[in-house]
Amino acid sequence: MQTKMIIVAAPSGAGKSSFVEKLVKEEPRLVDIITYTTRSMRKGESQGHPYYFVSRDDFEALIAQNFFVEWAKVHTNIYGTPMDQIQEAWKQGKCVIMDVDVQGARTFKEKFPNECRGIFILPPSIDELRRRVINRDGKVPEDLEVRMQNAEMELKEAPNFDYQVVNDIFDTSYLRFKKIVEELLS
Numbered sequence: 001m002q003t004k005m006i007i008v009a010a011p012s013g014a015g016k017s018s019f020v021e022k023l024v025k026e027e028p029r030l031v032d033i034i035t036y037t038t039r040s041m042r043k044g045e046s047q048g049h050p051y052y053f054v055s056r057d058d059f060e061a062l063i064a065q066n067f068f069v070e071w072a073k074v075h076t077n078i079y080g081t082p083m084d085q086i087q088e089a090w091k092q093g094k095c096v097i098m099d100v101d102v103q104g105a106r107t108f109k110e111k112f113p114n115e116c117r118g119i120f121i122l123p124p125s126i127d128e129l130r131r132r133v134i135n136r137d138g139k140v141p142e143d144l145e146v147r148m149q150n151a152e153m154e155l156k157e158a159p160n161f162d163y164q165v166v167n168d169i170f171d172t173s174y175l176r177f178k179k180i181v182e183e184l185l186s
Contacts, residue, residue, distance in 0.1 A: 003117050003184040004090060006030075006097040009105045010121035011151030012075070013133035015167040016099040017050060019121060019177050023097070026178075029185055030097045031089035036062065039077035043138075051079075070100075070107035075143050075150060079104070095185060102157040117184055118161035119177065124168040126151065 010016040024032045037051045038059050047053060054062070059078050063071060071080030081098065089096045100108070108116050123129035129151055134140050141147065158164050163180050167173040 004095055004115035005086070005108065005112055005117070006095060006181060006184060007105045007108050007116055007118045008097065008099045008121060009102050009118065009154070009157070009161065010099075010167075011123065011129055011154045012147045013129050013136060013151075014121045014123045015132075015170065015173070016121045018170070019167075019174055020097055020099045021050070022174060023178055023181060027181070027185070029095055030181070031085075031092075031094040033081055033085045033089070033096055033098045035079055035081050035098070035100075036068070036071075037077055037079045039079075042136075069111065070104050072101060072103040072107075074101045074103070075146050097181070102154050105157075105161070117163075119163045119165060119180060120158040120161035121173075121177070122155065122158055122164055122166045123151075124166060126155075 008016045008020055020032055024030050034048055035051055036054055036059060038054060038056045041053055045051070056078065059080065062068060062080065067082055068080035069083040069086060071078060079101065081100065081104065086096050105118055109118065123132070126148070130144070130148060133144060133147055165173055165177045165180070
């Protein structure tokens with residue numbers, strides 16, 4: 001397998017987690033790394049799905065132990081990727097796929113330049129992205145404006161990725177995304 005790591009980045013609400021989650025269920029050669037976060041659980045989430053939810057103190061203790069291959073403050077919370085899960089997936093001959101923020105994507109490209117490929121998921125517009133973020137939780141998130149400001153900065157990073165997919169119609173966009181990943185795995 002040529003590609004050992006696929007990094008999927010996008011602004012919050014663009015669909016990166018939905019794409020990755022769906023594809024991992026369909027493609028046995030992929031392993032989704034479960035990252036750690038200090039953010040609160042949303043409705044329908046549980047420990048380990050889609051994150052390990054930890055306190056800020058526990059997260060900082062893990063940083064001190066060099067547990068994470070990368071970590072970053074995103075919006076108002078901290079997210080980190082554990083190295084042990086990546087090593088275990090590679091030991092099993094699998095390709096790692098992760099949805100990360102643009103900071104994390106940059107770190108992975110630097111640390112794993114030969115193994116890593118990046119896919120950026122774009123929303124059809126910033127207005128549609130705003131609508132999706134609001135609809136996702138059924139209410140306006142307290143940090144909506146922070147997310148929108150970050151989204152505008154993140155969208156500028158799209159050209160730095162190997163591939164870009166506009167998530168306008170989910171099923172059609174997902175098929176484009178899946179085709180890219182299948183090509184990377186062959």
